[in-house]
Amino acid sequence: MPSTLEKIRILGANSKYDICASTASSRTDKYPKLFGDTNKWVGAAASAGICHSYTPDGRCMSLFKTLYTNKCIYSCKYCFTQNCKQRLSFTPEEYARTFMKLYSMNVVEGVFISSGVCGSADDTTEDMLETIRLLRFKYHFQGYIHFKCLPGVSQYLLKEAICLSDRISVNTEASTKEHLAEIAEQKDFMNDIITRQRWLKQIRIRHNEETLKVMKDWKQDNHLEFQEKMIKDRREDGYKKFRWDGAPILNGGQTTQFVVGAAEHETDWDLLKRIDWQYRQIDLRRAYFSSFIPIEGTPLANKVAAPLAREHRLYQSDWLLRIYHYKLKDLQEVLTEEGNLPRGDPKIHFARHYFKEHGLVDPNQTSYQELLRVPGIGPISAKRIINLRAQKFKFKRREDLKSIGVVLKRADPYLIINGRNQTTLQNFFDPDKSKISQEGI
Amino acid sequence: MKKSASCQDPLEVIGRAKGYSRDELIMNLPRHVKFTPNLIQQIKKLPEVYLRNSGSPMAKKLIRMMREVSLETYRAIQFTRTEINNRGILFGVVLLKHRVLDLVLKYFHKRWPQCVICLYNEHTRRTGIINEKGTIREVNFTLKEVVEKIGKTRPIVPYFEDIQFSGEEIFETLYNSQNIIERENPRYFKKMIPDYCYELPGMRNGVEKRFSSRNKKLNEFLK
Numbered sequence: 001m002p003s004t005l006e007k008i009r010i011l012g013a014n015s016k017y018d019i020c021a022s023t024a025s026s027r028t029d030k031y032p033k034l035f036g037d038t039n040k041w042v043g044a045a046a047s048a049g050i051c052h053s054y055t056p057d058g059r060c061m062s063l064f065k066t067l068y069t070n071k072c073i074y075s076c077k078y079c080f081t082q083n084c085k086q087r088l089s090f091t092p093e094e095y096a097r098t099f100m101k102l103y104s105m106n107v108v109e110g111v112f113i114s115s116g117v118c119g120s121a122d123d124t125t126e127d128m129l130e131t132i133r134l135l136r137f138k139y140h141f142q143g144y145i146h147f148k149c150l151p152g153v154s155q156y157l158l159k160e161a162i163c164l165s166d167r168i169s170v171n172t173e174a175s176t177k178e179h180l181a182e183i184a185e186q187k188d189f190m191n192d193i194i195t196r197q198r199w200l201k202q203i204r205i206r207h208n209e210e211t212l213k214v215m216k217d218w219k220q221d222n223h224l225e226f227q228e229k230m231i232k233d234r235r236e237d238g239y240k241k242f243r244w245d246g247a248p249i250l251n252g253g254q255t256t257q258f259v260v261g262a263a264e265h266e267t268d269w270d271l272l273k274r275i276d277w278q279y280r281q282i283d284l285r286r287a288y289f290s291s292f293i294p295i296e297g298t299p300l301a302n303k304v305a306a307p308l309a310r311e312h313r314l315y316q317s318d319w320l321l322r323i324y325h326y327k328l329k330d331l332q333e334v335l336t337e338e339g340n341l342p343r344g345d346p347k348i349h350f351a352r353h354y355f356k357e358h359g360l361v362d363p364n365q366t367s368y369q370e371l372l373r374v375p376g377i378g379p380i381s382a383k384r385i386i387n388l389r390a391q392k393f394k395f396k397r398r399e400d401l402k403s404i405g406v407v408l409k410r411a412d413p414y415l416i417i418n419g420r421n422q423t424t425l426q427n428f429f430d431p432d433k434s435k436i437s438q439e440g441i
Numbered sequence: 442m443k444k445s446a447s448c449q450d451p452l453e454v455i456g457r458a459k460g461y462s463r464d465e466l467i468m469n470l471p472r473h474v475k476f477t478p479n480l481i482q483q484i485k486k487l488p489e490v491y492l493r494n495s496g497s498p499m500a501k502k503l504i505r506m507m508r509e510v511s512l513e514t515y516r517a518i519q520f521t522r523t524e525i526n527n528r529g530i531l532f533g534v535v536l537l538k539h540r541v542l543d544l545v546l547k548y549f550h551k552r553w554p555q556c557v558i559c560l561y562n563e564h565t566r567r568t569g570i571i572n573e574k575g576t577i578r579e580v581n582f583t584l585k586e587v588v589e590k591i592g593k594t595r596p597i598v599p600y601f602e603d604i605q606f607s608g609e610e611i612f613e614t615l616y617n618s619q620n621i622i623e624r625e626n627p628r629y630f631k632k633m634i635p636d637y638c639y640e641l642p643g644m645r646n647g648v649e650k651r652f653s654s655r656n657k658k659l660n661e662f663l664k
Contacts, residue, residue, distance in 0.1 A: 004611065005610060005611060005614050008611060008614045008615050008618060009614050009617070009618050010618075011618075012614070012615050012618030013618040013619075016618065016619050016620070016621055017621070039554045039555050039573065040555060041554070042552065042553060042554075043552055044551050044552050050518055050519055051519060051633075053616065053647075053648070054630060054633040055616070055620045055621075056620055056625050056626075056627065056630050057620065057624040057625050057629070057630065058626045058629030058630045058632070058633050059619075059624075060633070061615075061619050064615070065619065066615070066618075097603065097604060098611060100603075101604045101608040101611065102608055102611060104523065104524070104525040104531065104553075104604060104608070105523060105524065105608050105609075106521055106522055106523045106533070106549075107522065107608075107612050139600075143552075293621070293623050305623065308624065
């Protein structure tokens with residue numbers, strides 16, 4: 001009988017490629033508490049999680065992240081299960097107790113529970129649910145729980161998981177049906193993954209509407225009205241308007257993960273199209289990308305690892321879509337012929353292209369959306385610029401922008417202040433490169 | 442009336458630009474170890490725009506002091522390692538130069554509201570205690586004495602009895618299992634856990650230090 005330590009050693013190592021945020025719930029004091037307000041509840045879930053430790057690759061290690069079991073009926077080509085010699089499973093009690101011990105030591109902040117599919121997805125999910133039931137109702141843990149939805153799981157189990165977790169993720173793994181078939185032929189893209197994601201969206205909305213209705217009947221509160229609006233409101237492009245909507249049920253929303261570079265001809269454009277669709281259609285909170293790393297003994301052992309820079313560019317583009325309100329077609333303009341993102345920051349690539357056509361930006365006149373396209377100006381500094389203009393303030397010096405947080409060394413080439421534009425000597429004398437600069441002078 | 446030049450400053454117009462407001466400064470600066478009442482008098486005299494402008498020497502000093510206070514609180518919350526006994530007493534050791542023990546105690550109280558929390562501050566050599574009701578007090582006893590004294594007044598609770606086993610080895614195993622060698626990034630790791638954090642009581646013999654060789658001094662290598 002393997003010890004708990006042995007299980008953590010093996011099942012922890014098997015889950016290390018799963019990516020998740022430290023904690024991502026906004027169940028703070030201003031929102032109604034999911035499990036009541038009595039003293040018996042242990043733990044807290046905050047939007048910006050506290051990282052209690054970091055691994056040597058610099059990743060935050062604040063969740064108890066192990067698989068529930070590494071027995072799996074699937075044989076995905078990139079996955080460790082192909083060469084795993086020792087098959088182990090936790091028991092629900094063992095898992096919950098171990099976590100509570102670590103939580104009492106202040107070394108972890110929450111749970112990330114994932115698993116291989118042992119027997120059927122429903123059987124394994126039932127065991128995983130039993131574990132989080134124990135955590136919630138035996139150990140009274142009200143902190144952060146990230147639950148992994150297994151491919152092909154039944155709807156009734158998802159309904160319960162949604163009520164008990166802060167965040168649920170369904171691993172999409174690849175951008176299209178064809179690419180998934182290439183790396184995990186047993187998984188049905190539409191049925192096992194996309195349908196589950198749609199269910200999660202529907203159940204979350206329905207549960208939250210019902211919960212807010214009950215809360216309103218119980219207590220009249222303007223904040224509840226506002227919360228309802230936050231859950232429903234959308235941007236013009238179909239993305240959710242408020243990323244942190246303060247929903248009482250499944251507060252952290254649903255996420256997904258892609259294995260980048262495992263499928264042969266999968267491009268960044270394919271991945272960007274898929275996440276854009278998921279943000280609009282299934283209310284995805286965010287996508288994670290994991291660069292493919294070959295594991296010995298798997299069918300893809302001889303395949304070259306995907307560069308980490310590719311993963312980084314995808315994250316940058318993802319931020320442009322979600323937070324900077326870029327359109328997908330904006331990103332299409334910067335892609336290489338093969339459909340991949342070029343080396344370097346996609347925002348700078350886009351800005352070079354965009355401002356050549358549209359001319360430079362005057363912070364005294366430009367719209368919020370336009371300001372966000374300038375490298376070195378983020379949502380916060382763009383909002384500050386707009387607020388200042390509303391107060392009739394005029395930007396006359398570069399220092400005015402610097403003092404409100406604009407990164408001038410990036411923004412300078414695209415800004416025109418008082419009819420002047422900063423440029424480098426090289427750009428000034430080189431007629432080809434100085435096109436942008438001369439327009440500004 | 443003609444507006445003065447400072448009124449047109451963007452930082453004043455926006456009201457919430459960089460830096461801290463006067464109220465925030467007055468409320469939090471007394472926590473700093475080098476705080477003097479004279480500082481508050483100076484803050485009260487200065488216009489807010491001057492306080493918020495990170496270019497002025499006074500504001501630079503204030504922002505630095507505020508950062509030191511908040512960073513020490515955050516590091517204590519992050520890297521304090523605690524133990525819990527079967528009577529519901531959560532205890533640990535901290536090293537706090539500034540007066541932020543109450544903030545750290547409240548953080549643990551929020552997580553373990555049914556426990557009495559005792560934190561021994563190595564700097565002041567006093568122990569801070571917060572009870573179930575959230576009342577805070579500091580005593581001149583060592584941590585061991587405090588835990589023993591409080592333990593005598595509290596019954597054994599099955600909930601806490603259930604998690605009485607050693608967790609250090611478990612955490613070490615979990616930590617080792619999560620490392621992806623292909624992604625190792627020592628510079629980023631150093632940024633996330635700077636060297637001075639290894640001096641904190643919870644991290645002195647922490648797994649992170651044992652796992653990484655970068656912080657070893659010559660003497661430690663020779664051991």
